[in-house]
Amino acid sequence: MKINVPQRLFRKSWKWMSFVLAALLHFPAGAQQKTVGAVQSHSVFESPAFIVLVSIICLLMLVIFVFAHVAKVAIYVKREQESKKRTENQPVAKAVLLLILAGFPGLLFSQETATSTLAPTAYWGLDATTFYMLLFIIGVQVFVAWQLYNVAMQQMGAHERKARIAAEKRAKALVVKRPSLIEKLNDSVSLEKESAILLDHDYDGIHELNNNLPPWWKYGFYLTILVALIYMFRYHVFHTGKLQLAEYDQQLLQAKYDLAAYRKTAANLVDENNATLLTDGAAIASGQKIFQQNCVACHGNAGEGGVGPNLADDYWLHGGDVKDIFKTIKLGYPEKGMKSWQQDLGARQIHETASYILSLRGTNPPNAKEPQGELFTATPADTIQVASH
Numbered sequence: 001m002k003i004n005v006p007q008r009l010f011r012k013s014w015k016w017m018s019f020v021l022a023a024l025l026h027f028p029a030g031a032q033q034k035t036v037g038a039v040q041s042h043s044v045f046e047s048p049a050f051i052v053l054v055s056i057i058c059l060l061m062l063v064i065f066v067f068a069h070v071a072k073v074a075i076y077v078k079r080e081q082e083s084k085k086r087t088e089n090q091p092v093a094k095a096v097l098l099l100i101l102a103g104f105p106g107l108l109f110s111q112e113t114a115t116s117t118l119a120p121t122a123y124w125g126l127d128a129t130t131f132y133m134l135l136f137i138i139g140v141q142v143f144v145a146w147q148l149y150n151v152a153m154q155q156m157g158a159h160e161r162k163a164r165i166a167a168e169k170r171a172k173a174l175v176v177k178r179p180s181l182i183e184k185l186n187d188s189v190s191l192e193k194e195s196a197i198l199l200d201h202d203y204d205g206i207h208e209l210n211n212n213l214p215p216w217w218k219y220g221f222y223l224t225i226l227v228a229l230i231y232m233f234r235y236h237v238f239h240t241g242k243l244q245l246a247e248y249d250q251q252l253l254q255a256k257y258d259l260a261a262y263r264k265t266a267a268n269l270v271d272e273n274n275a276t277l278l279t280d281g282a283a284i285a286s287g288q289k290i291f292q293q294n295c296v297a298c299h300g301n302a303g304e305g306g307v308g309p310n311l312a313d314d315y316w317l318h319g320g321d322v323k324d325i326f327k328t329i330k331l332g333y334p335e336k337g338m339k340s341w342q343q344d345l346g347a348r349q350i351h352e353t354a355s356y357i358l359s360l361r362g363t364n365p366p367n368a369k370e371p372q373g374e375l376f377t378a379t380p381a382d383t384i385q386v387a388s389h
Contacts, residue, residue: 287356305369320376
């Protein structure tokens, strides 16, 4: 059963409100007539602050009486429904006590104004006692009005309804199932709801569903379009980037420069495939020293030949350029008596020795051995002019 308090309230309380309003509006005039005869020089009722504060007090008294009547009607209506005497006496006693409390400061105020000396002060024509007394009365009335309002709302069940509505909202929020991350990414429809997206197409009893594209796939496709546009404008419109072929050519050129620079600092990387003729005096002198230590036993002190072939003519058994000589020294020809020197000499030493041997060409040393092998036509790159050895 619901309590229809507002209709009953305004049907019963309009006489109360009109009576209280008339009495409060009559109060300042009567008080002014009482005090005129007592004080002729200056009246407290002539102060603007007094008029404003008393008006506020009168308005609050009206509000208090209205809230008190609302609380009274709500208490009695609830009593008729519940018929529980213990629960109804406490709110009634509280409302009566608050009403008495609201009227008690008014009694003190009437006695104070009747006996006070009405001398103008800094409080807009009011003495300090009257001014603070009025403020105290207003504070008490605000407190009483608020308490009566809470009593009325409690008896009408407003707080209970508010709490019940809040609880229902919390329960609904818990019941609603939030979609999981997988469901959000796929934007899929559950089996129970597939009938809502069923199309009219029928292929031998097979029906088609109007499913949405998965958001992850759709936005991934949009991303590829964006990347393609950026690529086109960067490489084909503004030419701020290099295409793959241009990058490959640049890398090859850079690798060539890097390899040449590295070979200058890493001489031991030379072999029979990339050896070039050394022409500096220090390299030739180092090659001569190595030749004197390891090769004179077979090829003679001046390369004139002995057990091995003559190294000062233009006939060679295994080639006469620097790469061929480097290979012969490195790998050797054991079947012809030429050992491999790669275990005894480093790549740099073999390179210097080969360059020194080419410097012997055309020196015509004494007791030279007869030519062996095939005639090799030397190029300027394979010839070193050396004054003496």
